[in-house]
Amino acid sequence: MMDLVSGRFGRYFPCLADPARRSSIGLKAALVALHLVYAGVLFLCDADLIQKTKREPWYTALYVALFVVTLIQYFVTAGSSPGFVIDAMRAINEADTLFGTIGVAKHAASSKNGSLNLTVDSSQSARSGSTSWSKVVMELYPPGTQIRTFTCGYCSIEQPPRAKHCHDCDKCVLQFDHHCVWLGTCIGQRNHCRFWWYLCEETALGLWTVILYCSYLKTSIARAWWRDVIMILLLITLIIALIFLLLLLLFHSYLILTNQTTYELVRRRRIPYLRSVPERVYPFSQGICRNLYNFCCARTSITDLERLPTALEIEEKSRPYTCCDFLTCRCC
Template identity: 70%
Template structure:
């Protein structure tokens, strides 16, 4: 009897909680929320204990407030960048398809309106400029998503081989279905558990800046902890023990973040994704390409520019390179190529 009343009370409490906070009713979103709260709490614990134990840092703050101000600025900027990245869209294929369809409808309406205007004014046929705004996808003027996607593949590619069996939509090159998000993602890189979202074409740049700021913050925090231990090793032993216990996992995080930062920097410079690098032999459009050939690379400078400045349109598609382009990219570099900046 008592157990039944407790269960009934618990169920009513959970229903009220889910009604007030709908995000908690989804197990995946609930797990993501727990991880986000855990990460924020870890940041607060590391910084709070540092200012609680290190009296020398407090004195330095009074003498040189700019030093602590820069550290706290980096701390808050890292947390803000974390939430910006976790809340950003990686660029879903369904959203891109809707954007293309809306653009086509607008172009058709604009074209019909201009035709009516030209017919009434009897000035002959005029070029339709309204559809130029629809050329956001590699300059194509296709009228449907299917034709747009098929233009990205070599001639003769079957439509059935491009359709996602889960979303039932045509996948452009470099897109993949994420089983955690249950959506197809453009330029799929990986699904980040700590962020609770996929990393793709729309937020890869934000993700790189986040791990860059997080690496700098962890390095700075590690230096402050080491400085504290060197100056206070002969004082209260329990303070030192707590600092050492916090410094050990922090050192592991620093190594992991630096490796992750270097890895994604390499991917950016070569215009690759984690999924393409890891599953290269299983992806059909990369299976026959040599390991050291980067089929989507446009040179280091162009890759950096597209990565940093190409975020204005998160639904841009990238066609597969032709056989001539692959042959050109597989050609070994010579001294003349270095002088002409072929790698750039």
Template identity: 70%
Template sequence: MGVSCGSNFRDTWDRTSDRCSRFFPCFSDPARRSALTLKLALVVLHLVLAGVIFLFDNDLIVKTKQEPWYTAIYVVLFVATLIQYFVTSGTSPGYVFDVQRAIDERDAAARRASFASIQPASSKNDSVSITVDARNYNRGNATAWTKLVMDLYPPGTSARNLTCPYCHFIQPPRSKHCHDCDKCVLQFDHHCVWLGTCIGQGNHCRFWWYICEETALCLWTSILYIGYLKSNISKAWWADIIMILLLATLSISLIFLLLLLLFHSYLIMTNQTTYELVRRRRIVYMRGIPERVYPFHKGVCRNLYLFCFGRSSIYRMEALPTAEELEEKSRPYTCCDILSCRCC
């Protein structure tokens, strides 16, 4: 009897899981399911930290009625932070496969247009395709990506040494294969567990803005908690304990966010990535460069401009600097350089 009930329960559970997987494909993948659970937990944590202060602090409620704009700005920041979180997590970091496919399609379209303009209509033939790793490529397209990427490296570089052993693509400079996403990413920075995605050229700017908004929200919420504790520290001891514990959580989060914001701001101003800074000696194109030289640094102002306004396309790739450019970058700054805005 017990075995029969257990079998019926398992069958019912399996049928329910199949239906959920059919209507919600993200539940069928353990990695996506865990990422979805983490996102849900993060939203709940935001709601709890912001809701508790409005639940306990009567003075804040009175202030909201007298000055509704104060709470309105806080709510707008709260909603904007959550929206920025989901937008950043849903934005492509700039996968090499997508870039290669776009370049190959553009090259194939140019070839077809050129071929159609030369050949008569009766002699047009379909292009021959080959299959590599279960993906179809036009036979002439393989050289378009190879030529483009190899031009970004110094002459004499072997394409075999630049080929990703997992994706089998020739990697452009500053790209790396992410084992969590199982894809190569342009200007790979790191894989963010909280967002459930890589941070790369396509979403690094959105990631910085999310950190900035999250830091401001955490700081504002901490100020509200401190104001409550100053006014109501002796009224209800059990409420004070809850508020102190939540304030401690906010303080730890605020310190982490501030450090993260400063760190990424430094990376942006010097045009570096976390991967290049941490694993500098292990990266092939960074080994022969002195420690204090930033090979992709173009000046603070230009770096900020490219980071904020030059990322409209994730297909922008940077060539490795020449020996003359590296020598110029390694030259120490002087007073004349500062006056001439060389650092900018």
């Protein structure tokens, strides 16, 4: 009977047939419900807030606008791609194949009046296209690195530096940071900026909501005890969540300023290309200002890949800062 019901349910709602997608949709619905509960209880219980809304509608309008923008940012981040290695490989191979086809066509047109006849073997073109990604990846690693050291054992795809296979998504992710359960997707090169902005908006919304709850308890603590109990319980859980959000925001801000990922920071000793790098050295950092610019503005294409720094560059980064370095903005 249960199999029949689940079969009909999956036929009418195909998006909920997969248990993983069901769990992801359930988490999204729970998060939206939590937002609605905290805001709804506040507006239902706080009569002073309703009166303030009538006197100063702009105040409540700003709060509602932040509420809506935060939920929109959540769904945009959850639906965005973190940047998969397979997509970057296809983009580079297709661009290389297109460039080669255009070059051969121009060469054939220019030799139309001569005695040179050019033919293109389709199998040879396919083979050259399949090796384009391998050449790009090889150039990102120091000379002498073997292919098997950075080939994914699950996808059998050559991984560029900072990429990792996600077992939840079953794909290799560019500049892998972590897999977010609440978002139902990985955080990587293409959506890390969106994720940081979502944390900012969620933290601001939580802080504003805490202020509103404290204002209610300050003016209406003795009017109805059952309302006060509900508001106090909600306020305690909200403060705990706000502390977690604030710490997470500060942590990811530190990662952005130093051009690191959560995976690289936590598993530094287990990543082959980071084992020989000293603890206090950030091999991919280009200075605070450049890191911020690359994080916010420069990462527009999935084919923007970072190469591993050379031994001389790591040695330069290991050198302690001096007064002259600060004057010349070496840290920036």
